[in-house]
Amino acid sequence: xxxxxxxxxxxxxxxxxxxxxxxxxxxxxxxxxxxxxxxxxxxxxxxxxxxxxxxxxxxxxxxxxxxxxxxxxxxxxxxxxxxxxxxxxxxxxxxxxxxxxxxxxxxxxxxxxxxxxxxxxxxxxxxxxxxxxxxxxxxxxxxxxxxxxxxxxxxxxxxxxxxxxxxxxxxxxxxxxxxxxxxxxxxxxxxxxxxxxxxxxxxxxxxxxxxxxxxxxxxxxxxxxxxxxxxxxxxxxxxxxxxxxxxxxxxxxxxxxxxxxxxxxxxxxxxxxxxxxxxxxxxxxxxxxxxxxxxxxxxxxxxxxxxxxxxxxxxxxxxxxxxxxxxxxxxxxxxxxxxxxxxxxxxxxxxxxxxxxxxxxxxxxxxxxxxxxxxxxxxxxxxxxxxxxxxxxxxxxxxxxxxxxxxxxxxxxxxxxxxxxxxxxxxxxxxxxxxxxxxxxxxxxxxxxxxxxxxxxxxxxxxxxxxxxxxxxxxxxxxxxxxxxxxxxxxxxxxxxxxxxxxxxxxxxxxxxxxxxxxxxxxxxxxxxxxxxxxxxxxxxxxxxxxxxxxxxxxxxxxxxxxxxxxxxxxxxxxxxxxxxxxxxxxxxxxxxxxxxxxxxxxxxxxxxxxxxxxxxxxxxxxxxxxxxxxxxxxxxxxxxxxxxxxxxxxxxxxxxxxxxxxxxxxxxxxxxxxxxxxxxxxxxxxxxxxxxxxxxxxxxxxxxxxxxxxxxxxxxxxx
Amino acid sequence: xxxxxxxxxxxxxxxxxxxxxxxxxxxxxxxxxxxxxxxxxxxxxxxxxxxxxxxxxxxxxxxxxxxxxxxxxxxxxxxxxxxxxxxxxxxxxxxxxxxxxxxxxxxxxxxxxxxxxxxxxxxxxxxxxxxxxxxxxxxxxxxxxxxxxxxxxx
Numbered sequence: 001x002x003x004x005x006x007x008x009x010x011x012x013x014x015x016x017x018x019x020x021x022x023x024x025x026x027x028x029x030x031x032x033x034x035x036x037x038x039x040x041x042x043x044x045x046x047x048x049x050x051x052x053x054x055x056x057x058x059x060x061x062x063x064x065x066x067x068x069x070x071x072x073x074x075x076x077x078x079x080x081x082x083x084x085x086x087x088x089x090x091x092x093x094x095x096x097x098x099x100x101x102x103x104x105x106x107x108x109x110x111x112x113x114x115x116x117x118x119x120x121x122x123x124x125x126x127x128x129x130x131x132x133x134x135x136x137x138x139x140x141x142x143x144x145x146x147x148x149x150x151x152x153x154x155x156x157x158x159x160x161x162x163x164x165x166x167x168x169x170x171x172x173x174x175x176x177x178x179x180x181x182x183x184x185x186x187x188x189x190x191x192x193x194x195x196x197x198x199x200x201x202x203x204x205x206x207x208x209x210x211x212x213x214x215x216x217x218x219x220x221x222x223x224x225x226x227x228x229x230x231x232x233x234x235x236x237x238x239x240x241x242x243x244x245x246x247x248x249x250x251x252x253x254x255x256x257x258x259x260x261x262x263x264x265x266x267x268x269x270x271x272x273x274x275x276x277x278x279x280x281x282x283x284x285x286x287x288x289x290x291x292x293x294x295x296x297x298x299x300x301x302x303x304x305x306x307x308x309x310x311x312x313x314x315x316x317x318x319x320x321x322x323x324x325x326x327x328x329x330x331x332x333x334x335x336x337x338x339x340x341x342x343x344x345x346x347x348x349x350x351x352x353x354x355x356x357x358x359x360x361x362x363x364x365x366x367x368x369x370x371x372x373x374x375x376x377x378x379x380x381x382x383x384x385x386x387x388x389x390x391x392x393x394x395x396x397x398x399x400x401x402x403x404x405x406x407x408x409x410x411x412x413x414x415x416x417x418x419x420x421x422x423x424x425x426x427x428x429x430x431x432x433x434x435x436x437x438x439x440x441x442x443x444x445x446x447x448x449x450x451x452x453x454x455x456x457x458x459x460x461x462x463x464x465x466x467x468x469x470x471x472x473x474x475x476x477x478x479x480x481x482x483x484x485x486x487x488x489x490x491x492x493x494x495x496x497x498x499x500x501x502x503x504x505x506x507x508x509x510x511x512x513x514x515x516x517x518x519x520x521x522x523x524x525x526x527x528x529x530x531x532x533x534x535x536x537x538x539x540x541x542x543x544x545x546x547x548x549x550x551x552x553x554x555x556x557x558x559x560x561x562x563x564x565x566x567x568x569x570x571x572x573x574x575x576x577x578x579x580x581x582x583x584x585x586x587x588x589x590x591x592x593x594x595x596x597x598x599x600x601x602x603x604x605x606x607x608x609x610x611x612x613x614x615x616x617x618x619x620x621x622x623x624x625x626x627x628x629x630x631x632x633x634x635x636x637x638x639x640x641x642x643x644x645x646x647x648x649x650x651x652x653x654x655x656x657x658x659x660x661x662x663x664x665x666x667x668x669x670x671x672x673x674x675x676x677x678x679x680x681x682x683x684x685x686x687x688x689x690x691x692x693x694x695x696x697x698x699x700x701x702x703x704x705x706x707x708x709x710x711x712x713x714x715x716x717x718x719x720x
Numbered sequence: 721x722x723x724x725x726x727x728x729x730x731x732x733x734x735x736x737x738x739x740x741x742x743x744x745x746x747x748x749x750x751x752x753x754x755x756x757x758x759x760x761x762x763x764x765x766x767x768x769x770x771x772x773x774x775x776x777x778x779x780x781x782x783x784x785x786x787x788x789x790x791x792x793x794x795x796x797x798x799x800x801x802x803x804x805x806x807x808x809x810x811x812x813x814x815x816x817x818x819x820x821x822x823x824x825x826x827x828x829x830x831x832x833x834x835x836x837x838x839x840x841x842x843x844x845x846x847x848x849x850x851x852x853x854x855x856x857x858x859x860x861x862x863x864x865x866x867x868x869x870x871x872x873x874x
Binding site: 211220226397400427430 | 735736739740743746747748750751752753754755756757758759760762763765792793794796797800805808809812813814815816817818819820821824842843846847848849850851852853854855856857858859860
């Protein structure tokens with residue numbers, strides 16, 4: 001948060017030259033802003049450090065400091081390390097020398113894979129792969145040209161070496177020494193990028209840059225923001241989703257120690273005090289009569305009945321090959337099954353939090369967000385300002401998982417700052433967070449398949465029903481009558497060699513806000529598709545892995561990860577009392593197979609090991625890929641074993657970690673991650689591994705018990 | 721006014737004695753390395769040492785601390801040189817990092833009591849600390865590594 005460059009101190013017109021162009025070769029809509037960003041405060045003596053803005057991501061100081069503006073949020077997935085590595089590789093500097101700040105809102109920082117400044121969809125490296133290397137290479141070429149000019153030679157005879165330019169005669173100039181001259185040069189339109197064999201940093205083991213600050217308590221998360229004069233707020237939100245306060249008796253609360261204000265906000269009643277604990281204590285002393293706003297009839301049974309009813313309708317077609325309906329009618333044998341999935345909470349360990357500092361003509365927002373521009377817009381709307389008057393300062397995120405794509409914490413913080421005239425940090429309790437999430441959507445799906453007389457699988461039909469997240473979060477993005485692509489992941493890309501395939505989806509809203517949850521619909525649909533593939537194998541009297549292998553003959557990347565995982569797991573030789581289950585999937589451009597090994601003791605499932613083979617194309621940081629695979633598996637395992645949000649009378653029933661159970665160290669299986677070498681473009685790694693866990697574990701449970709689990713969580717089923 | 725000893729320094733704080741130690745550390749004293757996660761001693765993010773014993777500061781009234789010495793992540797070492805911190809860095813344990821202050825405080829208390837912990841010892845000592853990023857596998861490895869590093873000390 002400590003900016004080396006005080007942006008407010010830049011006088012208008014300090015950007016003496018502004019050169020904006022589209023990078024030709026990159027093709028990713030790269031916009032470079034080049035100029036002399038005089039960052040020194042007016043009146044500062046000459047000779048002091050100057051910061052030169054080389055491009056949107058890179059500042060070089062005349063003192064040889066190099067700063068990377070990280071335009072993706074660091075929520076544990078490693079962008080704070082991987083992204084500067086990409087730029088440094090081409091710039092020609094040890095990435096560990098680079099200081100990192102989080103970028104403000106800006107057009108240059110839009111995620112090309114999404115079209116907005118968003119960290120999500122396992123896109124960060126995929127979007128940055130060419131973009132940031134190109135930006136690094138362009139800056140390098142300009143620094144080379146500036147140094148060559150100084151030496152009266154040609155750039156082609158010079159080279160870069162860890163932050164310096166070296167002349168053909170061995171003379172050296174640091175980046176800082178020539179940065180100012182370099183910034184005045186034209187940005188090269190075409191730059192050559194290194195061949196992978198020449199990579200010095202990309203694909204090599206490199207420790208994370210955020211680790212030191214995360215082992216001594218110094219990393220600043222949203223909850224840690226402190227501003228001069230700041231007050232603290234706790235928020236009473238309607239216990240019924242979508243409810244409103246009818247009447248508020250705040251007399252007792254106002255009399256409590258430290259309480260300064262009680263503010264009626266658009267999302268509940270905020271108590272603002274000198275400390276958060278005082279605010280929270282006083283919040284609990286508010287006497288509020290709530291109006292359920294018509295959501296009192298919302299409950300699990302009604303949600304499921306609604307989904308089942310909607311499932312009778314024809315769906316919107318996401319994938320069609322051949323004629324699955326006709327093939328099913330003609331089939332010698334048909335297998336059909338129904339699957340259902342519950343609502344889930346994200347449960348980021350850092351609850352939702354936002355600090356707003358609203359003044360007459362500007363607002364500073366300090367927030368752990370995955371969506372900077374949306375946060376800016378939400379604050380502007382609440383403040384009555386224009387978006388450009390809101391400065392968004394992104395902190396480290398205490399978990400993201402899709403939860404922080406939501407901007408629901410912002411308005412109340414801004415409104416509290418407005419009412420008090422002070423900076424206000426609004427923090428939700430764990431209970432607030434669990435009961436006011438944007439939940440992973442529930443689903444009710446039917447799967448049907450047909451075999452011919454020779455036992456060949458000739459038809460696959462997946463009929464999905466559930467709500468669209470995208471339609472709510474990005475209004476207009478899912479036109480009526482069109483398929484939401486984020487509802488048919490791991491379904492529309494059905495990989496098996498079957499001549500007649502039909503995948504369709506019935507949109508059905510369930511009466512509460514649903515949100516993006518790590519791996520989004522992959523986790524729903526992979527459970528259905530890969531469980532049902534297991535059912536088909538069993539019904540055909542085949543081994544589930546062999547059954548899949550035979551149908552993946554034309555899919556070399558699927559086949560390879562499956563074979564690697566099977567070999568490593570010793571699939572054919574399980575130990576006594578241990579059982580294996582398999583799942584495969586492609587998601588985010590990454591191919592993956594998992595083999596889960598379980599046993600059952602007294603009806604309780606013990607997951608001993610999960611082997612995961614991954615082909616995610618070229619990698620930037622192999623250690624982070626492994627960490628993300630493990631992380632995603634643990635996240636998926638919590639959901640598979642216990643994850644379930646129940647709603648009764650419009651109220652979410654779970655509140656904290658005692659009734660929303662998550663994996664702890666004692667529950668951990670051994671996770672083995674196997675990288676399959678690949679020179680394909682990078683795939684996403686933050687999410688896909690989450691989706692395979694439930695089907696792999698449930699398929700292992702079938703192997704152990706001959707019981708097919710067609711709903712989650714596993715804990716809901718009596719297995720004894 | 722209450723006086724508590726935090727990281728070797730006496731601190732006088734003007735708070736209700738019922739206030740959880742966590743919020744006194746964070747909001748009154750300004751030591752924000754200790755985190756809030758659940759408020760019910762369920763997640764371990766708020767773990768600090770009280771006379772060397774790991775406790776959940778979210779559920780410990782500051783008035784009950786008395787003369788006991790409070791150690792937070794900021795007081796574990798001045799320069800990340802505690803064997804647990806060194807092992808955590810070497811193995812790149814953290815991901816989002818939010819739970820890690822609590823994990824490190826639990827792990828350092830374990831090693832102080834049990835210099836060469838078994839996997840079962842680690843399970844018992846660390847099961848109160850939730851990590852939503854799922855860094856558990858590296859946490860276990862890093863505790864074993866920290867035991868080695870501590871053993872190497874002259």
